[in-house]
Amino acid sequence: MLKVGLMGYGKAGQAVARVLADDPRYSLQWVMRRQPGGETSLPGHPGVPVAAMDKLDFDDWLHEHPVDAIVDFSSEDTVYSYGEALRSREIMLVTAISGYSPLHRHYLRGIAQDTRVLCSPNITLGINFLLLAARLLRGIAPFADVEIVEQHFREKPEVSGTARKLAESLDLDDDKVTSLRVGGIVGHHEVIFGFPHQTVRLIHDAIRREAFGTGAAYALQVLSSQPKGFYEFDELLLTAIREQLLK
Amino acid sequence: MLKVGLMGYGKAGQAVARVLADDPRYSLQWVMRRQPGGETSLPGHPGVPVAAMDKLDFDDWLHEHPVDAIVDFSSEDTVYSYGEALRSREIMLVTAISGYSPLHRHYLRGIAQDTRVLCSPNITLGINFLLLAARLLRGIAPFADVEIVEQHFREKPEVSGTARKLAESLDLDDDKVTSLRVGGIVGHHEVIFGFPHQTVRLIHDAIRREAFGTGAAYALQVLSSQPKGFYEFDELLLTAIREQLLK
Amino acid sequence: MLKVGLMGYGKAGQAVARVLADDPRYSLQWVMRRQPGGETSLPGHPGVPVAAMDKLDFDDWLHEHPVDAIVDFSSEDTVYSYGEALRSREIMLVTAISGYSPLHRHYLRGIAQDTRVLCSPNITLGINFLLLAARLLRGIAPFADVEIVEQHFREKPEVSGTARKLAESLDLDDDKVTSLRVGGIVGHHEVIFGFPHQTVRLIHDAIRREAFGTGAAYALQVLSSQPKGFYEFDELLLTAIREQLLK
Amino acid sequence: MLKVGLMGYGKAGQAVARVLADDPRYSLQWVMRRQPGGETSLPGHPGVPVAAMDKLDFDDWLHEHPVDAIVDFSSEDTVYSYGEALRSREIMLVTAISGYSPLHRHYLRGIAQDTRVLCSPNITLGINFLLLAARLLRGIAPFADVEIVEQHFREKPEVSGTARKLAESLDLDDDKVTSLRVGGIVGHHEVIFGFPHQTVRLIHDAIRREAFGTGAAYALQVLSSQPKGFYEFDELLLTAIREQLLK
Numbered sequence: 001m002l003k004v005g006l007m008g009y010g011k012a013g014q015a016v017a018r019v020l021a022d023d024p025r026y027s028l029q030w031v032m033r034r035q036p037g038g039e040t041s042l043p044g045h046p047g048v049p050v051a052a053m054d055k056l057d058f059d060d061w062l063h064e065h066p067v068d069a070i071v072d073f074s075s076e077d078t079v080y081s082y083g084e085a086l087r088s089r090e091i092m093l094v095t096a097i098s099g100y101s102p103l104h105r106h107y108l109r110g111i112a113q114d115t116r117v118l119c120s121p122n123i124t125l126g127i128n129f130l131l132l133a134a135r136l137l138r139g140i141a142p143f144a145d146v147e148i149v150e151q152h153f154r155e156k157p158e159v160s161g162t163a164r165k166l167a168e169s170l171d172l173d174d175d176k177v178t179s180l181r182v183g184g185i186v187g188h189h190e191v192i193f194g195f196p197h198q199t200v201r202l203i204h205d206a207i208r209r210e211a212f213g214t215g216a217a218y219a220l221q222v223l224s225s226q227p228k229g230f231y232e233f234d235e236l237l238l239t240a241i242r243e244q245l246l247k
Numbered sequence: 248m249l250k251v252g253l254m255g256y257g258k259a260g261q262a263v264a265r266v267l268a269d270d271p272r273y274s275l276q277w278v279m280r281r282q283p284g285g286e287t288s289l290p291g292h293p294g295v296p297v298a299a300m301d302k303l304d305f306d307d308w309l310h311e312h313p314v315d316a317i318v319d320f321s322s323e324d325t326v327y328s329y330g331e332a333l334r335s336r337e338i339m340l341v342t343a344i345s346g347y348s349p350l351h352r353h354y355l356r357g358i359a360q361d362t363r364v365l366c367s368p369n370i371t372l373g374i375n376f377l378l379l380a381a382r383l384l385r386g387i388a389p390f391a392d393v394e395i396v397e398q399h400f401r402e403k404p405e406v407s408g409t410a411r412k413l414a415e416s417l418d419l420d421d422d423k424v425t426s427l428r429v430g431g432i433v434g435h436h437e438v439i440f441g442f443p444h445q446t447v448r449l450i451h452d453a454i455r456r457e458a459f460g461t462g463a464a465y466a467l468q469v470l471s472s473q474p475k476g477f478y479e480f481d482e483l484l485l486t487a488i489r490e491q492l493l494k
Numbered sequence: 495m496l497k498v499g500l501m502g503y504g505k506a507g508q509a510v511a512r513v514l515a516d517d518p519r520y521s522l523q524w525v526m527r528r529q530p531g532g533e534t535s536l537p538g539h540p541g542v543p544v545a546a547m548d549k550l551d552f553d554d555w556l557h558e559h560p561v562d563a564i565v566d567f568s569s570e571d572t573v574y575s576y577g578e579a580l581r582s583r584e585i586m587l588v589t590a591i592s593g594y595s596p597l598h599r600h601y602l603r604g605i606a607q608d609t610r611v612l613c614s615p616n617i618t619l620g621i622n623f624l625l626l627a628a629r630l631l632r633g634i635a636p637f638a639d640v641e642i643v644e645q646h647f648r649e650k651p652e653v654s655g656t657a658r659k660l661a662e663s664l665d666l667d668d669d670k671v672t673s674l675r676v677g678g679i680v681g682h683h684e685v686i687f688g689f690p691h692q693t694v695r696l697i698h699d700a701i702r703r704e705a706f707g708t709g710a711a712y713a714l715q716v717l718s719s720q721p722k723g724f725y726e727f728d729e730l731l732l733t734a735i736r737e738q739l740l741k
Numbered sequence: 742m743l744k745v746g747l748m749g750y751g752k753a754g755q756a757v758a759r760v761l762a763d764d765p766r767y768s769l770q771w772v773m774r775r776q777p778g779g780e781t782s783l784p785g786h787p788g789v790p791v792a793a794m795d796k797l798d799f800d801d802w803l804h805e806h807p808v809d810a811i812v813d814f815s816s817e818d819t820v821y822s823y824g825e826a827l828r829s830r831e832i833m834l835v836t837a838i839s840g841y842s843p844l845h846r847h848y849l850r851g852i853a854q855d856t857r858v859l860c861s862p863n864i865t866l867g868i869n870f871l872l873l874a875a876r877l878l879r880g881i882a883p884f885a886d887v888e889i890v891e892q893h894f895r896e897k898p899e900v901s902g903t904a905r906k907l908a909e910s911l912d913l914d915d916d917k918v919t920s921l922r923v924g925g926i927v928g929h930h931e932v933i934f935g936f937p938h939q940t941v942r943l944i945h946d947a948i949r950r951e952a953f954g955t956g957a958a959y960a961l962q963v964l965s966s967q968p969k970g971f972y973e974f975d976e977l978l979l980t981a982i983r984e985q986l987l988k
Contacts, residue, residue, distance in 0.1 A: 125882060126939040133874045133943075139985040140978060141866060145401055145429040154392055154441065178425050182392040183441025184701050194401065194430025197952035198867040201944040202874075207678050211938035237881060238986065244880040245983055372635060373692040380627045380696075386738040387731060388619060431948050444705035445620040448697040449627075454925050458691035484634065489739055491633040492732065639895055639923040648886055648935065672919050676886040677935025688895065688924025 001027045002220060005067040007082070008074030009033035009050060012096075012209050016073050019213025021045045026217065029067050032056075034074065058082045067091060069224075071216050076104055083107060087114040094219045096123040096212060098161050112230035118223050120233035122162045123215035126204045127189065128233045131169055132241065133202055134191045138170050145194040146172055151180045152187055162189055169234075248274045249467060252314040254329070255321030256280035256297060259343075259456050263320050266460025268292045273464065276314050279303075281321065305329045309336065316471075318463045319344060323351055330354060334361040337475075341466045343370040343459060345408050359477035365470050367480035369409045370462035373451045374436065375480045378416055379488065380449055381438045385417050392441035393419055398427045399434055409436055416481075495521045496714060499561040501576070502568030503527035503544060506590075506703050510567050513707025515539045520711065523561050526550075528568065552576045561585060563718075565710045570598055577601060581608040588713045590617040590706060592655050606724035612717050614727035616656045617709035620698045621683065622727045625663055626735065627696055628685045632664050639688035640666055645674045646681055656683055663728075742768045743961060746808040748823070749815030750774035750791060753837075753950050757814050760954025762786045767958065770808050773797075775815065799823045808832060810965075812957045817845055824848060828855040835960045837864040837953060839902055853971035859964050861974035863903045864956035867945045868930065869974045872910055873982065874943055875932045879911050886935040887913055892921045893928055903930055910975075 004026050006017055013031070020028045021042060028048050036052035051061075053074075062085050070086065072078060072095035079095065086093055093111065098121035100108070108117055122128070138146065148170075150163040159179045166189070167177050187206035192199065215233070222236045251273050253264055260278070267275045268289060275295050283299035298308075300321075309332050317333065319325060319342035326342065333340055340358065345368035347355070355364055369375070385393065395417075397410040406426045413436070414424050434453035439446065462480070469483045498520045500511055507525070514522045515536060522542050530546035545555070547568075556579050564580065566572060566589035573589065580587055587605065592615035594602070602611055616622070632640065642664075644657040653673045660683070661671050681700035686693065709727070716730045745767050747758055754772070761769045762783060769789050777793035792802075794815075803826050811827065813819060813836035820836065827834055834852065839862035841849070849858055863869070879887065889911075891904040900920045907930070908918050928947030933940065956974070963977045 124939055126934075126936060126941045129878055129881070129941060133877070136874070136982050136985065137870050140870070140981050147427045147429050149396070149425075149427070151439070178396075178427070180394045180396075180425070180439065181441075182394050182439055183446055184443040185441060185446060186701060192398070192427065192429055193867075194398075194428075194432060195867060195952070195955065196431040197948045197950075197955055198865055199430055199432060199944075199946045199948065200867045200870060201942070201946075203940075203942040203944065205940045205942075207680060207938045207940065209938075211936070214936065214938055240881050241877050242986055244877065245979065245986070371692055373687075373689060373694045376631050376634070376694060380630070383627070383735050383738065384623050387623070387734050433948060440620075442620060442705070442708065444701045444703075444708055445618055446697075446699045446701065447620045447623060448695070448699075450693075450695040450697065452693045452695075454691045454693065454927060456691075458689070461689065461691055485739065487634050488630050491630065492736055492739070641921045641923050643890070643919075643921075645933070645935075672890075672921070674888045674890075674919070674933065675935075676888050676933050677940055678937040679935060679940060686892070686921065686923055688892075688922075688926060690925040693924060693926060 001025065002069055002224065003027050003029050003067040004069045004071060004220065005029050005065070006031045007053070007070060007072040007078050010073070012212050013073040015209035016071065016213040016216055017042055017048075019210050020071070020217060021048060023217050025221065030065050032074070053078070053081065059085050062089065062091075069094065069220055071095075071220070072097060073212065076100055079104065079108065083111050086111055090115045092116045092220070092223055094118045094123070094216050094223065096120060096216065098122070109230050112228065114228065116223050116226055116228055116231070118219050118231045118233065118236065120219075121165070123219060123233055124204075124206065124211045125215050125218050125237075126206075126211070127162055128215075128237050130189060130191065130202050130204045131166060131234045132237055134166060135169055137193055137200065137202075141193065141195070146170060146176060147192045147194070148172065148177045149180070149190045149192065150177070150188065151182060151185045153184045154181045156181060160187070160189070166191060248272065249316055249471065250274050250276050250314045251316045251318060251467065252276050252312070253278045254300070254317060254319040254325050257320070259459050260320040262456035263318065263460040263463055264289055264295075266457050267318070267464060268295060270464050272468065277312050279321070300325070300328065306332050309338075314338060316341065316467055318342075318467070320459065323347055326351065326355065330358050333358055337362045339363045339467070339470055341365045341370070341463050341470065343367060343463065345369070356477050359475065361475065363470050363473055363475055363478070365466050365478045365480065365483065367466075368412065370466060370480055371451075371453065371458045372462050372465050372484075373453075373458070374409050375462075375484050377436060377438065377449050377451045378413060378481045379484055381413060382416055384440055384447065384449075388440065388442070393417060393423060394439045394441070395419065395424045396427070396437045396439065397424070397435065398429060398432045400431045401428045403428060407434070407436070413438060495519065496563055496718065497521050497523050497561045498563045498565060498714065499523050499559070500525045501547070501564060501566040501572050504567070506706050507567040509703035510565065510707040510710055511536055511542075513704050514565070514711060515542060517711050519715065524559050526568070547572070547575065553579050556583065556585075563588065563714055565589075565714070566591060567706065570594055573598065573602065577605050580605055584609045586610045586714070586717055588612045588617070588710050588717065590614060590710065592616070603724050606722065608722065610717050610720055610722055610725070612713050612725045612727065612730065614713075615659070617713060617727055618698075618700065618705045619709050619712050619731075620700075620705070621656050622709075622731050624683060624685065624696050624698045625660060625728045626731055628660060629663055631687055631694065631696075635687065635689070640664060640670060641686045641688070642666065642671045643674070643684045643686065644671070644682065645676060645679045647678045648675045650675060654681070654683070660685060742766065743810055743965065744768050744770050744808040745810045745812060745961065746770050746806070747772045748794070748811060748813040748819050751814070753953050754814040756950035757812065757954040757957055758783055758789075760951050761812070761958060762789060764958050766962065771806050773815070794819070794822065800826050803830065803832075810835065810961055812836075812961070813838060814953065817841055820845065820848065824852050827852055831856045833961070833964055834858045835864070835957050835964065836860050837862065837957065839863075850971050853969065855969065857964050857967055857969055857972070859960050859972045859974065859977065861960075862906070864960060864974055865945075865947065865952045866956050866959050866978075867947075867952070868903055869956075869978050871930060871932065871943050871945045872907060872975045873978055875907060876910055878934055878941065878943075882934065882936070887911060887917060888933045888935070889913070889918045890921070890931045890933065891918070891929065892923060892926045894925045895922045897922060901928070901930070907932060
């Protein structure tokens with residue numbers, strides 16, 4: 001059973017912690033929050049400590065609380081605190097931070113010379129499948145009109161990163177992305193392929209943040225059978241699909 | 248059985264002619280096209296002449312081919328050729344021209360002093376219900392976010408008149424209307440009401456132009472029980488709904 | 495500001511408590527749970543006590559903690575513990591219990607002789623609007639084919655009560671209701687009206703349980719302007735719509 | 742430019758004829774109807790004869806009107822009239838008949854020893870993509886709940902063949918297919934993948950029969966670069982996708 005440590009205890013982090021703690025394939029060893037305060041163990045899981053990462057020596061911590069993989073839902077710079085420790089111990093990394101700069105990514109690629117690193121801004125299985133399926137259809141039907149529509153809660157400030165990635169991956173201009181902000185929609189993405197006499201719609205609806213946890217669990221599983229290196233989620237999915245197609 | 252004459256024999260006119268000719272409540276007497284040429288009777292209905300309106304004296308024509316109602320799917324100015332004849336004969340008018348100017352509408356309101364006139368740019372039952380239902384929900388939930396999305400075939404040049412009317416009737420700015428042009432979609436209109444914890448979607452899909460015929464047939468039926476005057480489709484629907492609610 | 499007491503502190507009750515505590519129109523005075531244990535005040539709202547209803551004398555409690563309205567999300571029999579107290583004090587009641595027997599309803603109608611009582615199994619604004627809008631369209635287009643589709647999480651045992659109520663209210667046989675159980679869908683209801691040349695879809699998506707809270711808050715507001723009596727949610731909505739239509 | 746002959750001139754056949762006649766990649770040489778009568782050339786395309794296949798010697802006909810490919814939208818037994826002629830001349834065949842018996846298919850496989858034969862009951866690009874995409878997602882997420890919903894016009898007698906093929910190809914029981922018959926819907930297929938915290942929907946909407954023509958045109962193009970043999974549409978699509986994935 002894979003031992004996992006989780007960085008980040010915000011809304012997404014808490015949801016991921018709940019999913020990983022309940023997944024029989026993994027043993028969640030600890031959760032790391034930024035600042036001290038609040039609960040010291042995961043609610044409902046008294047054996048899983050929630051520790052504060054400030055002032056912590058990460059090397060010592062890993063010595064006492066060893067893991068096979070780290071899942072990161074904290075923030076951009078956290079990776080600098082644990083990166084070196086991964087290299088020497090060959091700990092896998094699944095990170096879902098969306099705001100990495102090119103510098104961060106350069107650093108992550110460095111780590112990936114010594115261990116397996118997966119880095120993806122949207123780590124749900126459904127969205128990554130949508131990405132792939134849309135790319136396949138675009139490839140076989142380049143003549144179809146394509147539109148991307150995303151709908152999110154009123155407060156979401158800008159175009160969803162996922163919609164931007166979809167557009168980029170389909171080689172579409174930004175004006176092919178429509179963003180609607182209505183009420184409390186958790187996350188709706190739709191890719192519409194318009195043919196002269198038929199329409200294909202690929203739709204993803206996020207229900208709740210726990211979807212990130214399921215995605216992280218899936219990523220850990222696929223990543224664990226790969227060689228050292230740097231991966232993105234949709235690439236791993238593609239690998240899985242390639243294997244399936246060659247059967 | 249109501250005797251009906253149809254002005255207009257373009258794509259919409261032909262579809263409306265087929266529907267009216269098959270509706271047991273009506274007896275389609277004739278169809279009027281702009282220019283001579285082509286078939287002289289409705290395909291499959293040899294008893295229904297298709298005549299050319301140029302050089303025709305409309306008064307004489309009506310004397311020889313009397314009707315109780317005229318349905319107009321031709322173009323803006325046609326109304327001037329038959330308007331006076333309606334007044335003296337109290338012939339009902341259902342007109343679905345979308346491009347009337349204020350001057351045209353003024354003229355139509357004049358006719359409506361002597362007979363029943365229904366004038367609506369979109370005459371399908373479904374769209375007019377959508378208009379009404381959206382207005383009702385907006386009235387009881389003014390705090391909900393509202394977005395209008397319309398999807399049509401690639402060649403459709405501008406924002407759909409229906410979507411504009413929806414926005415106007417809901418007192419929404421134009422930027423709340425999204426127009427997507429994809430493939431060969433006949434006509435898709437969606438009004439999304441976003442609440443913090445729920446979403447309501449009202450959706451209309453046009454399948455084919457015959458929907459205008461069903462709408463005209465419905466309009467004729469409701470109009471025939473109304474007093475003289477000028478009506479719009481959604482108003483008539485509202486009247487029908489009021490009666491239903493007071494039962 | 496209306497003083498409100500809430501019966502029930504299960505998953506729905508907790509969500510309703512959060513919404514009512516944050517609504518500036520209301521002042522949530524207390525929450526009542528069945529059994530003692532757990533937190534003694536609403537998280538984030540230390541001034542709102544969470545008390546246990548067992549062994550409590552409800553009349554004494556109301557004397558010390560007076561309210562203008564009670565909202566009930568607990569279980570069927572709770573109403574017997576506070577019913578008489580409502581009558582003498584003319585406290586409004588909004589109850590969203592779905593399992594009331596005819597006996598319970600008889601008792602509630604008795605209370606409604608002395609005060610205002612609203613009783614509805616599904617108290618969200620959206621679902622009740624769907625009910626009404628579907629009924630209106632059915633009334634003006636009785637010839638359209640109608641189908642109801644509901645989709646819920648895998649574990650939901652039987653046909654949704656809302657779908658059954660929709661069918662009943664549209665005078666449809668049970669075989670016109672399709673229930674799909676897939677993954678973790680919170681609650682999706684769709685009424686499809688099929689016309690020969692067009693389709694109308696009325697769709698409701700629940701996002702989270704807090705929708706019950708918004709519905710209860712809306713119900714309290716409309717109920718407070720009504721005379722004594724027994725009401726259902728869709729009736730109140732109809733009243734609001736009638737007033738809107740007569741403007 | 743590929744010379745094409747079309748068997749069948751029913752509703753589907755006529756739509757396919759229009760599409761092939763307008764496609765610059767192909768030169769439609771002739772159309773074959775079952776019985777004599779009606780127009781003798783394709784409307785709008787005076788150079789394309791419409792001939793009757795009864796009493797015709799097909800070998801003579803092909804000698805005088807040679808083609809590189811035959812597209813068949815007629816009925817099951819027609820294949821016996823032209824099958825041998827294909828073998829000797831290495832004419833490609835794209836047939837979209839849905840009612841072939843095992844005997845017919847055996848005969849077609851025989852022909853495929855000498856030329857390229859594509860045989861598929863649903864020949865639209867969109868539906869075949871849906872088949873493939875659904876199979877891929879099923880492969881990488883076998884734990885997801887899957888439901889198939891198809892909606893068609895009121896008169897369609899039984900479960901759609903496409904829905905049945907989808908279910909079979911996803912290894913789902915028949916009770917996972919819901920068939921709704923409402924109004925005049927041309928053809929709506931939806932595959933729903935339910936995950937605990939997200940939902941993926943793959944949706945295909947047929948707009949009009951010309952979609953078969955676009956599908957046949959696409960099939961001809963892909964088939965022409967394949968070696969001799971027997972193919973199904975989704976297989977060809979899979980080949981195209983494999984090539985794309987290996988790039």
